[in-house]
Amino acid sequence: MTANNSTYQTASEITESIKAFADDVRATTPLVHCITNYVTVESCANAVLAVGASPIMSDEPADVVDITSICNALVLNIGTLNMQTIAGMKAAGARAAELEHAIVLDPVGAGASALRTKTAGELLDSLPVALVRGNMSEVKALAGQAAATQGVDVNPADAVMSEEDIAEAAAFARDFAAKANCAVAITGPIDIVADANRAFAVRNGSAFQGRITGSGCMLSAITGAYMARANGNAVEAALAAVVHMGAAGQAAQARMKEGDGTGSFHTYLMDALSLLEGDDLAKAALVEEVR
Amino acid sequence: MTANNSTYQTASEITESIKAFADDVRATTPLVHCITNYVTVESCANAVLAVGASPIMSDEPADVVDITSICNALVLNIGTLNMQTIAGMKAAGARAAELEHAIVLDPVGAGASALRTKTAGELLDSLPVALVRGNMSEVKALAGQAAATQGVDVNPADAVMSEEDIAEAAAFARDFAAKANCAVAITGPIDIVADANRAFAVRNGSAFQGRITGSGCMLSAITGAYMARANGNAVEAALAAVVHMGAAGQAAQARMKEGDGTGSFHTYLMDALSLLEGDDLAKAALVEEVR
Amino acid sequence: MTANNSTYQTASEITESIKAFADDVRATTPLVHCITNYVTVESCANAVLAVGASPIMSDEPADVVDITSICNALVLNIGTLNMQTIAGMKAAGARAAELEHAIVLDPVGAGASALRTKTAGELLDSLPVALVRGNMSEVKALAGQAAATQGVDVNPADAVMSEEDIAEAAAFARDFAAKANCAVAITGPIDIVADANRAFAVRNGSAFQGRITGSGCMLSAITGAYMARANGNAVEAALAAVVHMGAAGQAAQARMKEGDGTGSFHTYLMDALSLLEGDDLAKAALVEEVR
Numbered sequence: 001m002t003a004n005n006s007t008y009q010t011a012s013e014i015t016e017s018i019k020a021f022a023d024d025v026r027a028t029t030p031l032v033h034c035i036t037n038y039v040t041v042e043s044c045a046n047a048v049l050a051v052g053a054s055p056i057m058s059d060e061p062a063d064v065v066d067i068t069s070i071c072n073a074l075v076l077n078i079g080t081l082n083m084q085t086i087a088g089m090k091a092a093g094a095r096a097a098e099l100e101h102a103i104v105l106d107p108v109g110a111g112a113s114a115l116r117t118k119t120a121g122e123l124l125d126s127l128p129v130a131l132v133r134g135n136m137s138e139v140k141a142l143a144g145q146a147a148a149t150q151g152v153d154v155n156p157a158d159a160v161m162s163e164e165d166i167a168e169a170a171a172f173a174r175d176f177a178a179k180a181n182c183a184v185a186i187t188g189p190i191d192i193v194a195d196a197n198r199a200f201a202v203r204n205g206s207a208f209q210g211r212i213t214g215s216g217c218m219l220s221a222i223t224g225a226y227m228a229r230a231n232g233n234a235v236e237a238a239l240a241a242v243v244h245m246g247a248a249g250q251a252a253q254a255r256m257k258e259g260d261g262t263g264s265f266h267t268y269l270m271d272a273l274s275l276l277e278g279d280d281l282a283k284a285a286l287v288e289e290v291r
Numbered sequence: 292m293t294a295n296n297s298t299y300q301t302a303s304e305i306t307e308s309i310k311a312f313a314d315d316v317r318a319t320t321p322l323v324h325c326i327t328n329y330v331t332v333e334s335c336a337n338a339v340l341a342v343g344a345s346p347i348m349s350d351e352p353a354d355v356v357d358i359t360s361i362c363n364a365l366v367l368n369i370g371t372l373n374m375q376t377i378a379g380m381k382a383a384g385a386r387a388a389e390l391e392h393a394i395v396l397d398p399v400g401a402g403a404s405a406l407r408t409k410t411a412g413e414l415l416d417s418l419p420v421a422l423v424r425g426n427m428s429e430v431k432a433l434a435g436q437a438a439a440t441q442g443v444d445v446n447p448a449d450a451v452m453s454e455e456d457i458a459e460a461a462a463f464a465r466d467f468a469a470k471a472n473c474a475v476a477i478t479g480p481i482d483i484v485a486d487a488n489r490a491f492a493v494r495n496g497s498a499f500q501g502r503i504t505g506s507g508c509m510l511s512a513i514t515g516a517y518m519a520r521a522n523g524n525a526v527e528a529a530l531a532a533v534v535h536m537g538a539a540g541q542a543a544q545a546r547m548k549e550g551d552g553t554g555s556f557h558t559y560l561m562d563a564l565s566l567l568e569g570d571d572l573a574k575a576a577l578v579e580e581v582r
Numbered sequence: 583m584t585a586n587n588s589t590y591q592t593a594s595e596i597t598e599s600i601k602a603f604a605d606d607v608r609a610t611t612p613l614v615h616c617i618t619n620y621v622t623v624e625s626c627a628n629a630v631l632a633v634g635a636s637p638i639m640s641d642e643p644a645d646v647v648d649i650t651s652i653c654n655a656l657v658l659n660i661g662t663l664n665m666q667t668i669a670g671m672k673a674a675g676a677r678a679a680e681l682e683h684a685i686v687l688d689p690v691g692a693g694a695s696a697l698r699t700k701t702a703g704e705l706l707d708s709l710p711v712a713l714v715r716g717n718m719s720e721v722k723a724l725a726g727q728a729a730a731t732q733g734v735d736v737n738p739a740d741a742v743m744s745e746e747d748i749a750e751a752a753a754f755a756r757d758f759a760a761k762a763n764c765a766v767a768i769t770g771p772i773d774i775v776a777d778a779n780r781a782f783a784v785r786n787g788s789a790f791q792g793r794i795t796g797s798g799c800m801l802s803a804i805t806g807a808y809m810a811r812a813n814g815n816a817v818e819a820a821l822a823a824v825v826h827m828g829a830a831g832q833a834a835q836a837r838m839k840e841g842d843g844t845g846s847f848h849t850y851l852m853d854a855l856s857l858l859e860g861d862d863l864a865k866a867a868l869v870e871e872v873r
Contacts, residue, residue, distance in 0.1 A: 039348050553631065
């Protein structure tokens with residue numbers, strides 16, 4: 001199957017890379033400092049634990065510098081930002097930069113309000129962000145393109161839905177990554193993970209992920225764990241995290257039975273996050289390099 | 292069965308109204324801005340998604356005006372109010388009023404503290420609230436009656452438990468609605484939904500709803516979605532939301548098996564919220580107009 | 583089986599005490615005011631409900647005095663402390679002290695940041711705390727010992743893992759309790775519950791409790807309910823709460839089936855908390871007095 005100059009990447013180096021990152025996170029239990037919204041924070045903490053890492057939440061400006069100092073990565077999620085947590089993000093980010101910790105930025109709702117767009121932009125400009133994880137509307141808003149973010153969900157017009165969208169999305173992602181000097185994971189029906197040089201399309205995942213809150217936030221949180229172990233290969237570390245979440249979504253959907261709805265899906269998703277090991281991800285990965 | 296001048300309303304216009312509202316919410320996906328407590332906020336977001344709408348949480352005063360502007364309804368829940376979120380509620384409420392969005396007020400704990408009673412009263416007085424959703428103790432506190440709120444739970448002396456209580460509760464609800472110029476949903480073992488002219492008693496629901504946190508908050512949140520589509524018929528839109536939650540409670544209880552407790556009930560409740568469609572609600576509705 | 587001068591306490595007075603406390607909490611529904619972190623707060627509220635008590639969350643300094651006044655116990659958990667919630671904890675604590683309510687302190691992350699260590703110490707020094715509930719690293723930090731807290735998890739070097747650790751841990755706990763003039767519950771693979779005179783080792787629990795967020799926070803919250811009914815016997819009230827959580831962990835683990843992971847464990851844990859009665863706890867208790 002070929003479409004738009006894309007070929008399915010079945011090369012073993014990608015599946016081996018995914019397996020290695022997943023097993024390394026479980027082996028080393030990185031500490032992940034999350035400054036994240038209060039909506040999905042418990043799920044984020046449980047997701048970080050599920051993939052084998054350890055979460056710490058702290059947003060008070062007078063607390064975050066000490067907390068970041070004992071951690072291995074920092075996740076900044078602006079989902080319910082306020083003046084105190086923005087100050088906390090900036091203070092934690094500055095300390096993480098000094099310590100050369102991986103910083104993940106989730107620009108929740110960028111494009112939906114001036115404060116969110118401005119704050120996400122300031123964080124990206126002032127900190128050495130290693131990865132931006134958002135939906136296409138949010139990343140476009142960060143890129144300064146006319147944004148049409150619909151609340152915290154992607155505008156359907158922006159979503160990467162089909163083969164036809166992939167090449168354009170991958171080009172946008174590579175360009176964004178080059179300008180922002182970071183990797184980027186744009187998630188949706190088809191996920192795009194890219195740095196300035198390479199882009200991957202990931203077809204793992206379940207439509208149920210869009211029917212619960214926190215799928216994106218949980219991914220950003222676990223990406224913090226993977227980025228803590230990136231060791232210079234941010235795009236493949238992010239790719240492994242995206243595959244971990246997508247494969248978990250598929251495993252969760254496969255367990256759905258009569259009477260089950262979004263509540264059970266959420267439970268099954270966490271179950272799968274906690275059970276999937278590197279070997280499982282290598283087998284489940286539906287990753288194509290977009291050239 | 293007749294009691295206290297009440298007759299079961301089996302008239303098809305009520306079941307058809309419930310069905311129409313439920314299907315319309317799923318068809319149109321209203322965006323619901325929730326300023327709600329941090330205890331049950333993830334469940335509220337998931338409940339809004341489950342009934343087919345889309346939630347956005349934002350309480351920072353500098354953010355809420357933009358967020359409310361892109362939404363279709365506003366839910367104000369004072370469960371863990373603080374000075375910042377009160378300011379956010381007032382700013383969001385003023386903008387929602389300008390845009391003629393439906394505003395739902397959940398006066399959690401009114402009567403339990405001076406700040407809660409005062410804040411709920413100020414919001415009700417200063418904003419064109421479309422619906423108040425609370426337990427009887429909270430609504431009595433809002434009405435200025437001697438309140439005996441027991442924390443965030445209803446005082447047993449206030450709960451609508453029996454046929455004998457219904458007529459009195461319905462009269463109180465109609466009177467409250469007339470004075471406050473809004474609809475009101477007073478939930479408990481038997482729910483009362485009223486405006487100045489009509490009152491309904493709803494016998495859907497499960498006793499397990501009182502054994503988990505968030506049953507009331509989730510109802511207020513999904514009522515935001517229904518009120519966004521009320522189109523001038525607030526009392527029937529609220530009635531449909533109350534039936535949706537109550538029918539979900541019954542469906543959840545029906546799935547309880549050996550070993551299941553309140554954790555499984557919560558999951559099953561969310562499952563049922565996500566699975567019930569208009570037809571299901573029309574069949575499940577236990578609604579009586581109280582004349 | 584004897585080790586380190588410890589003998590299993592099978593004396594019926596302990597199992598009867600546990601049963602009596604558990605049944606009394608369910609019979610009297612104490613109101614528990616929790617000022618707790620926003621990560622695990624929904625689980626804490628549900629846990630308090632599950633054991634038969636009623637939770638109220640409020641952290642706004644202008645609200646907490648009224649709320650504490652209508653409650654029976656106060657739980658202070660510094661997991662996501664900030665300047666506002668610290669002020670709320672101090673105001674609520676002062677009022678709880680006036681009313682002679684039981685105060686439980688959970689020093690989450692003491693030793694991990696200067697603010698946490700200082701705040702936990704100030705609360706312990708200024709308030710008549712009835713019980714400290716933490717992991718060994720946190721309690722050591724509170725005791726002024728060289729702390730090596732790893733984020734919010736115990737440093738493995740500090741955990742009570744084996745028979746050999748118990749005597750030393752019990753001696754530390756009794757000494758801490760004597761100096762701080764309170765009871766203490768130090769939880770981990772083996773839990774130690776002590777006051778100045780007596781110490782108990784509890785072998786209930788499941789390793790899965792360490793793989794979800796909130797096991798410790800939920801225990802602190804339900805301990806508030808038990809301490810509200812301590813009636814002068816803080817150490818046995820705390821012991822009953824620790825056994826309730828540990829027995830629930832074991833019951834949850836026993837339900838784990840193919841495909842289940844940490845998501846299902848969380849649900850099963852809440853189920854078991856809600857189903858276990860005094861008789862069940864008396865049978866399940868694995869408690870040894872350490873002399």
